[in-house]
Amino acid sequence: MSGYIPHTPPDIRAMLQEVGLRDPEALFGDIPEEVRRRYRPLGLPPRDEDWVRRHLTELSEKSTGRKLIPFLGGGIYDHFVPAVVDYVLSQPELYTAYTPYQAEVSQGTLTWMFEYQTMVCELTGMEVANASMYDGATALAEAVLMAHRTTGGKQVLVPQYLNPRVREVLATYAWGAGLELVDLPFDEEGRLVLSEVPEGTCALIVQQPNFFGIIEDLSGLKERLGEAFLIVYVNPIALGVLEPPGSFGADVVVGEGQVLGNPPSFGGPLLGIFATREKHLRRMPGRISGQTVDAEGKIGYVMALQTREQHIRRERATSNICTNSALCALAATVYLAALGPEGLKRVVLLSLARAHRLAEEISALPGFDLALTGPFFNEFPVRCPDPGGAVKKLREAGIAVLPPEEVEKAGLAGAFLVAVTERRSEEELSRFVSALKGGTS
Amino acid sequence: MKSGTIYDLGAPGRRGVSLPPLSEPEQEILSYIPEGVRRREPPWLPEVSQPELVRHYLRLARMNYGVDTGFYPLGSCTMKYNPKVNEELARLPGFSGLHPLLSEEEVQGALEVLWELSECLKGIAGMPGITLQPAAGAHGELTGMLLFKRYFQERGELERRVKILLPDSAHGTNPASAAMVGFEVVSIPSNDRGTVDVAALEAALGEDVAGIMLTVPNTLGIFEEEILEITELVHRAGGLCYFDGANLNAYLGRARPGDMGADVFHFNLHKTFSTPHGGGGPGAGPGTVSEPLVPYLPVPQVVKEGDKFRLDYDRPKSIGRVHPHFGNFLVLVRALAYILTLGDEGLREVSLGAVLAANYLKERLKKTYRLPYDRLCKHEFVLSGDSFGEVRTLDIAKRLIDYGFHPPTIYFPLIVKEALMIEPTETEPKEILDAFAVAMEEIAREARESPELLKEAPHTAPVRRLDEARAARKPLLRLPRP
Numbered sequence: 017m018s019g020y021i022p023h024t025p026p027d028i029r030a031m032l033q034e035v036g037l038r039d040p041e042a043l044f045g046d047i048p049e050e051v052r053r054r055y056r057p058l059g060l061p062p063r064d065e066d067w068v069r070r071h072l073t074e075l076s077e078k079s080t081g082r083k084l085i086p087f088l089g090g091g092i093y094d095h096f097v098p099a100v101v102d103y104v105l106s107q108p109e110l111y112t113a114y115t116p117y118q119a120e121v122s123q124g125t126l127t128w129m130f131e132y133q134t135m136v137c138e139l140t141g142m143e144v145a146n147a148s149m150y151d152g153a154t155a156l157a158e159a160v161l162m163a164h165r166t167t168g169g170k171q172v173l174v175p176q177y178l179n180p181r182v183r184e185v186l187a188t189y190a191w192g193a194g195l196e197l198v199d200l201p202f203d204e205e206g207r208l209v210l211s212e213v214p215e216g217t218c219a220l221i222v223q224q225p226n227f228f229g230i231i232e233d234l235s236g237l238k239e240r241l242g243e244a245f246l247i248v249y250v251n252p253i254a255l256g257v258l259e260p261p262g263s264f265g266a267d268v269v270v271g272e273g274q275v276l277g278n279p280p281s282f283g284g285p286l287l288g289i290f291a292t293r294e295k296h297l298r299r300m301p302g303r304i305s306g307q308t309v310d311a312e313g314k315i316g317y318v319m320a321l322q323t324r325e326q327h328i329r330r331e332r333a334t335s336n337i338c339t340n341s342a343l344c345a346l347a348a349t350v351y352l353a354a355l356g357p358e359g360l361k362r363v364v365l366l367s368l369a370r371a372h373r374l375a376e377e378i379s380a381l382p383g384f385d386l387a388l389t390g391p392f393f394n395e396f397p398v399r400c401p402d403p404g405g406a407v408k409k410l411r412e413a414g415i416a417v418l419p420p421e422e423v424e425k426a427g428l429a430g431a432f433l434v435a436v437t438e439r440r441s442e443e444e445l446s447r448f449v450s451a452l453k454g455g456t457s
Numbered sequence: 458m459k460s461g462t463i464y465d466l467g468a469p470g471r472r473g474v475s476l477p478p479l480s481e482p483e484q485e486i487l488s489y490i491p492e493g494v495r496r497r498e499p500p501w502l503p504e505v506s507q508p509e510l511v512r513h514y515l516r517l518a519r520m521n522y523g524v525d526t527g528f529y530p531l532g533s534c535t536m537k538y539n540p541k542v543n544e545e546l547a548r549l550p551g552f553s554g555l556h557p558l559l560s561e562e563e564v565q566g567a568l569e570v571l572w573e574l575s576e577c578l579k580g581i582a583g584m585p586g587i588t589l590q591p592a593a594g595a596h597g598e599l600t601g602m603l604l605f606k607r608y609f610q611e612r613g614e615l616e617r618r619v620k621i622l623l624p625d626s627a628h629g630t631n632p633a634s635a636a637m638v639g640f641e642v643v644s645i646p647s648n649d650r651g652t653v654d655v656a657a658l659e660a661a662l663g664e665d666v667a668g669i670m671l672t673v674p675n676t677l678g679i680f681e682e683e684i685l686e687i688t689e690l691v692h693r694a695g696g697l698c699y700f701d702g703a704n705l706n707a708y709l710g711r712a713r714p715g716d717m718g719a720d721v722f723h724f725n726l727h728k729t730f731s732t733p734h735g736g737g738g739p740g741a742g743p744g745t746v747s748e749p750l751v752p753y754l755p756v757p758q759v760v761k762e763g764d765k766f767r768l769d770y771d772r773p774k775s776i777g778r779v780h781p782h783f784g785n786f787l788v789l790v791r792a793l794a795y796i797l798t799l800g801d802e803g804l805r806e807v808s809l810g811a812v813l814a815a816n817y818l819k820e821r822l823k824k825t826y827r828l829p830y831d832r833l834c835k836h837e838f839v840l841s842g843d844s845f846g847e848v849r850t851l852d853i854a855k856r857l858i859d860y861g862f863h864p865p866t867i868y869f870p871l872i873v874k875e876a877l878m879i880e881p882t883e884t885e886p887k888e889i890l891d892a893f894a895v896a897m898e899e900i901a902r903e904a905r906e907s908p909e910l911l912k913e914a915p916h917t918a919p920v921r922r923l924d925e926a927r928a929a930r931k932p933l934l935r936l937p938r939p
């Protein structure tokens with residue numbers, strides 16, 4: 017007995033009687049007998065809670081990678097998450113509720129959604145934001161679909177330096193929608209090279225900072241695009257110190273919000289950030305909370321502009337999204353509220369400082385150099401004669417970085433990628449450098 | 458006027474958490490960022506101490522209604538109890554702290570979770586292939602439509618197979634998902650028993666049809682008794698059958714979509730498998746597929762070799778990725794814990810409890826509310842609130858709040874006027890079902906005797922009835938800067 021189902025045999029008898037049946041199996045009499053007969057059990061006995069807890073705890077301990085020091089990024093980062101975040105996420109009325117269809121009993125959810133939308137607008141410099149998408153990758157794909165629907169264009173300009181995982185998801189969606197991805201190269205700084213904007217372009221994607229950690233210059237891009245969308249895929253934590261894409265005329269800003277108060281989680285759940293211009297509002301996918309008043313004139317919140325959504329507009333909806341990533345958006349909200357503007361800046365500056373210290377020390381080693389020369393945020397590619405060997409040495413020292421095979425997918429060969437967050441200590445930085453030294457001597 | 462948000466609180470200079478000090482002067486660090494891209498003005502974020510922050514979010518929590526608060530019969534959403542051990546397990550550092558880009562050898566435990574869950578779900582669906590990547594039901598639908606597209610592309614039939622058939626009772630995500638892949642949606646009417654009109658289906662089938670999207674049981678809570686004929690007809694016409702598995706709670710452990718002719722079936726782990734709804738998400742929408750579609754599944758696939766687990770990317774016909782990593786892993790962990798706890802016996806108890814509770818409530822409530830399809834239901838049923846004159850379903854729903862219940866789903870499915878879609882789930886004791894029935898009976902009486910009581914409801918919620926029209930007319934979607 018799981019403890020989750022309360023019906024006792026007398027309960028079952030009483031309920032069956034009301035239904036006018038004697039045999040509970042008769043409740044399933046409308047399923048073709050042939051189908052029921054073919055059912056095969058899984059061969060799983062019921063287990064007690066302690067057994068399940070032990071089993072899954074054992075599995076969680078089996079992944080040796082959990083003990084490595086993560087100088088590993090590539091889109092998912094090991095930032096500090098304050099305890100208060102999970103405390104709020106664990107409040108039963110917040111996590112056991114669903115989409116706030118009934119506003120009067122969902123003011124908690126609708127209020128924090130409104131806070132979240134405000135914070136996302138502030139970070140990105142945009143006018144409106146939705147209450148989340150599944151992850152940064154699908155947020156980007158939906159932004160591209162929105163650009164296509166708005167402009168009619170079918171070509172999407174995609175820098176080679178876009179996070180390869182994100183690009184793969186985008187490619188799947190683009191194939192589904194009949195759009196074409198056009199590759200754009202990067203220069204030795206690691207920055208985008210845009211020589212021309214072909215006829216039929218619906219969007220240009222820029223990643224800020226890009227997959228290699230390089231900080232892009234967004235100025236002048238929107239002017240060259242005309243009607244076509246400038247879509248900026250951001251690391252939102254970087255916007256603590258980077259000028260927001262809104263200032264550069266971006267049409268849509270999307271990004272992976274995991275960094276804002278969510279653990280790496282083996283890659284999911286994640287948080288898709290999505291913000292745009294007021295003029296594109298009615299084409300924006302996803303849930304939105306809006307402020308209104310109740311019958312007594314008191315301020316309250318409701319789901320706004322639902323006529324864009326699938327449950328009303330069906331095949332003409334802006335997107336099929338229904339369930340989103342709400343709880344991860346709540347984590348981001350609490351995280352940003354706990355940090356405040358100064359705390360956010362501190363986290364970013366610490367990451368920046370430590371990343372640059374490590375980069376300097378690595379480039380001082382004989383044979384090691386940064387693979388790209390552009391200004392970088394908290395991640396950078398390292399080139400050396402034997403990058404595979406270097407990665408191996410680091411692993412032996414208990415350190416994980418992104419190996420050359422993964423970096424090469426974004427068009428940069430012979431380099432490994434190093435990410436540094438504020439969590440990486442002095443000792444960990446020293447360990448990194450000595451491990452490489454051991455590798456070259 | 459105060460907005461009720463966290464921005465009402467705090468004071469400049471307050472912060473809610475301690476952080477390490479900077480080791481170099483701020484200006485020095487900032488110089489790493491070229492001037493033109495350096496942020497000129499800080500984002501406007503709250504400045505609050507931790508106690509202020511905690512009290513604010515606890516206040517918000519108290520204004521919310523969750524499954525842990527009380528009965529939440531939101532039809533189609535399966536708001537069952539969320540077991541607490543699953544929450545604890547999802548927070549194990551070996552799961553939540555694990556980076557997805559570590560190498561295969563370093564994440565064997567996580568891959569084993571994926572593999573074990575895959576085996577369970579394939580068994581439950583009776584289908585040979587699976588992807589765990591979809592992040593929600595609608596994402597699973599989209600993945601399914603992409604699989605359809607690839608299948609017909611491989612067969613050289615993509616040009617002509619442009620239509621997806623959909624019963625008129627389908628959930629809105631179904632047509633929206635089909636449209637995202639460029640399919641044209643054709644609606645198939647339901648008959649007077651609430652199921653697919655097979656003659657109409659037959660007439661719609663042809664060489665231009667890619668397939669059908671079915672929800673089994675359908676959104677009226679009625680099992681398609683002619684399911685085998687339906688899938689057979691579609692297959693004979695060269696089409697594929699998509700099954701929306703949002704309603705799996707109705708036959709868990711008793712029947713398998715694979716035995717009904719499904720080619721793609723998506724699970725909603727946040728419904729059937731007890732993972733929390735999170736105020737709107739995250740969920741997970743894994744999809745199982747029939748043999749002919751296995752080659753097209755997203756990469757990577759988790760395979761077991763001896764006692765090791767490996768990621769297989771060598772699948773040239775794959776549609777590619779639909780998720781940057783492995784799907785909503787922490788949701789998958791919870792679902793696995795749930796399945797292991799229940800075992801075969803428990804899975805059957807779930808569907809028995811869900812269907813029994815729904816039929817019991819239906820029999821009680823049909824005495825006071827119109828029941829458009831008066832027959833055996835599965836895990837949910839749909840009433841109509843159209844017999845109370847000026848009082849509408851919306852008013853009934855709002856009045857339920859005063860009685861301490863979360864309202865059912867309303868105005869869906871679209872084929873029932875003034876629909877009230879009620880799904881009790883298996884985790885509610887009979888006493889609660891009885892109390893809900895009594896409240897619904899009371900409300901029906903009030904609707905006749907004092908309709909204004911309903912029109913003005915709710916009376917006891919943190920706010921009175923909210924003006925949704927105003928939010929659409931003059932959208933205020935963020936707090937303006939002071």
Ligand SMILES: Cc1ncc(COP(=O)(O)O)c(C=O)c1O
Nearest residue numbers: 338339533593594595628630703
């Ligand atoms: C019948 C049905 N299909 C599909 C969906 C979509 O699932 P999700 O919200 O997980 O995307 C829902 C969820 O509300 C549903 O009830």
